[in-house]
Amino acid sequence: MKSTIMKRILLGFIIAISFTTVTVTAQEISPDHIKQVIQKSDVEFDVYFLASDEFLGRNTGTQELKIASRYIATRFQQYGMQQAPGLDGYYQNVPFRMNRAPESVQISGGDSLFTMGQHLLSAGSFRGDIEASTLVMEYASEEEIAEHDISGKIVVAKAGLPGMDSPQQLFQISSQKRAQIAEAGGAGLIERYENPQLPWQVLTGYLTRDQLSLDTEDASEEPENQIPHIWIHTQPEGMNAFLDEQNGETVSLSVEGAEPEPFYSRNVVGIIEGSDPELKDEYILLSAHYDHTGTTGDPSQEDYINNGARDNAVGTAGILAAAKYLSENPPKRSVIVAAWTAEEKGLLGSGYYAENPPISLNQTVYNLNIDGAGYNDTTKVTVIGLGRTEADDDLKASAEAFGLEAIPDPVPEQNLFNRSDNVHFARAGIPSPTYSMGLTAFDDEINQYYHRPTDEPDTIDYDYVTAYIRSFVMAASLVGNSDKAPFWLAGDEYEQAGIELYNYEVENY
Numbered sequence: 001m002k003s004t005i006m007k008r009i010l011l012g013f014i015i016a017i018s019f020t021t022v023t024v025t026a027q028e029i030s031p032d033h034i035k036q037v038i039q040k041s042d043v044e045f046d047v048y049f050l051a052s053d054e055f056l057g058r059n060t061g062t063q064e065l066k067i068a069s070r071y072i073a074t075r076f077q078q079y080g081m082q083q084a085p086g087l088d089g090y091y092q093n094v095p096f097r098m099n100r101a102p103e104s105v106q107i108s109g110g111d112s113l114f115t116m117g118q119h120l121l122s123a124g125s126f127r128g129d130i131e132a133s134t135l136v137m138e139y140a141s142e143e144e145i146a147e148h149d150i151s152g153k154i155v156v157a158k159a160g161l162p163g164m165d166s167p168q169q170l171f172q173i174s175s176q177k178r179a180q181i182a183e184a185g186g187a188g189l190i191e192r193y194e195n196p197q198l199p200w201q202v203l204t205g206y207l208t209r210d211q212l213s214l215d216t217e218d219a220s221e222e223p224e225n226q227i228p229h230i231w232i233h234t235q236p237e238g239m240n241a242f243l244d245e246q247n248g249e250t251v252s253l254s255v256e257g258a259e260p261e262p263f264y265s266r267n268v269v270g271i272i273e274g275s276d277p278e279l280k281d282e283y284i285l286l287s288a289h290y291d292h293t294g295t296t297g298d299p300s301q302e303d304y305i306n307n308g309a310r311d312n313a314v315g316t317a318g319i320l321a322a323a324k325y326l327s328e329n330p331p332k333r334s335v336i337v338a339a340w341t342a343e344e345k346g347l348l349g350s351g352y353y354a355e356n357p358p359i360s361l362n363q364t365v366y367n368l369n370i371d372g373a374g375y376n377d378t379t380k381v382t383v384i385g386l387g388r389t390e391a392d393d394d395l396k397a398s399a400e401a402f403g404l405e406a407i408p409d410p411v412p413e414q415n416l417f418n419r420s421d422n423v424h425f426a427r428a429g430i431p432s433p434t435y436s437m438g439l440t441a442f443d444d445e446i447n448q449y450y451h452r453p454t455d456e457p458d459t460i461d462y463d464y465v466t467a468y469i470r471s472f473v474m475a476a477s478l479v480g481n482s483d484k485a486p487f488w489l490a491g492d493e494y495e496q497a498g499i500e501l502y503n504y505e506v507e508n509y
Contacts, residue, residue, distance in 0.1 A: 040462055043321065050316055065291055069266045081327060091267070095262065095352075101210050107251060109249060122207065124178060124229040129254045137155060159231065174189075189227065269337070271359075272334060289316075291343055292307070314437065321472075343420070361501060377440050381435065384433060389433060399475075401474055407438075437464075438468075
């Protein structure tokens with residue numbers, strides 16, 4: 001009997017020691033322990049599953065993407081993750097509106113008639129016919145609009161505002177102009193477009209196909225405030241002269257096509273509570289988009305599915321690996337793990353979350369996003385935003401722990417930092433780099449897979465991708481356990497936004 005009791009005591013002691021050892025190892029964030037938890041076979045499984053042909057490229061609004069969201073949510077449930085307050089379980093339902101491409105667009109004035117494609121394009125969701133007099137302005141800035149009575153008039157102006165060259169800026173300011181003109185009672189907006197960064201032919205391909213947008217409750221998008229918004233190409237000879245001649249004259253404008261179709265897609269969000277009684281009220285956000293671009297639209301092709309293995313089944317596998325490891329080894333800070341919808345449609349899912357956060361953004365102290373076009377160097381991790389936050393040493397050490405080297409953005413002229421989901425959080429003030437696979441240039445190795453049917457799961461180096469994901473998990477652990485939340489480095493373009501978000505005293509942060 002004593003022998004049996006002693007054996008039980010000894011067994012209990014051994015078990016206790018074993019658990020203690022695992023706990024200490026987790027606290028020390030051992031690369032060996034991360035290797036034990038994050039297995040290559042699990043990474044392969046996630047990528048092969050999400051990038052399989054059966055998902056038809058995970059396009060936003062499809063049943064296939066909905067199934068992918070269920071897969072992610074089920075994994076969160078498996079790991080015992082908490083649900084964010086106010087959401088539908090692990091889902092944040094995001095309202096969308098599918099704006100079908102117009103069937104025809106026409107403007108007529110005097111003896112002239114212009115049609116869709118060569119001369120003009122329609123933005124926005126207006127469908128119908130109007131006839132109104134025009135009012136020519138310089139840029140239709142907010143100040144210009146305030147100076148004129150535009151009620152019932154079609155405003156004609158240059159696209160963008162003075163000094164704006166970026167196509168992203170033009171799109172953003174154009175929607176703001178449309179809202180301001182609608183609010184002031186204007187009947188429509190015609191913008192003169194001439195931008196060498198985005199040629200008219202490229203713009204035509206974009207605006208003559210179906211467009212997805214958030215279905216917000218913004219008054220500017222209510223049916224009574226929807227106005228026609230036309231972009232006119234100024235290159236055809238005489239176009240500017242024609243527009244100037246129409247100042248004060250009546251023109252007819254027609255946009256024909258189907259009405260917008262509302263639907264919902266889902267962000268998937270899970271929470272891991274931090275282990276420190278004080279720091280657990282701070283959150284790090286680990287994010288990746290799980291949607292892709294769908295198909296080429298031509299089923300007659302031998303392969304018409306854009307599988308999106310690199311972009312971004314790998315990233316989704318990365319946050320699932322982080323969810324698994326951190327659920328078992330929670331850092332001091334709490335963790336939000338989020339899979340975004342509609343990144344490929346204009347960063348829409350993450351944008352909706354940033355505007356409707358279930359946990360206040362001023363409690364989110366760091367966002368480590370995982371996204372990328374692919375890789376051409378399996379010795380590297382490319383951190384878009386390296387050199388911009390105080391977490392640089394942790395990010396470099398995490399890559400080095402798995403035999404990789406963290407490098408900064410190799411193509412800053414591409415403005416990659418502001419082209420992924422992290423930008424919404426950076427603009428709010430949250431330090432938000434993107435942790436990408438080894439990219440040294442946009443070369444043939446990248447372009448042969450990027451947004452193409454060739455981006456299949458069986459083309460991936462899983463030894464490399466597993467090391468990359470393990471380094472991402474370690475980076476998240478180090479940031480989550482740091483004594484002080486890493487902030488922007490002095491002088492960064494988003495530093496001031498961060499100071500305001502966290503209510504920092506400049507001399508104390």
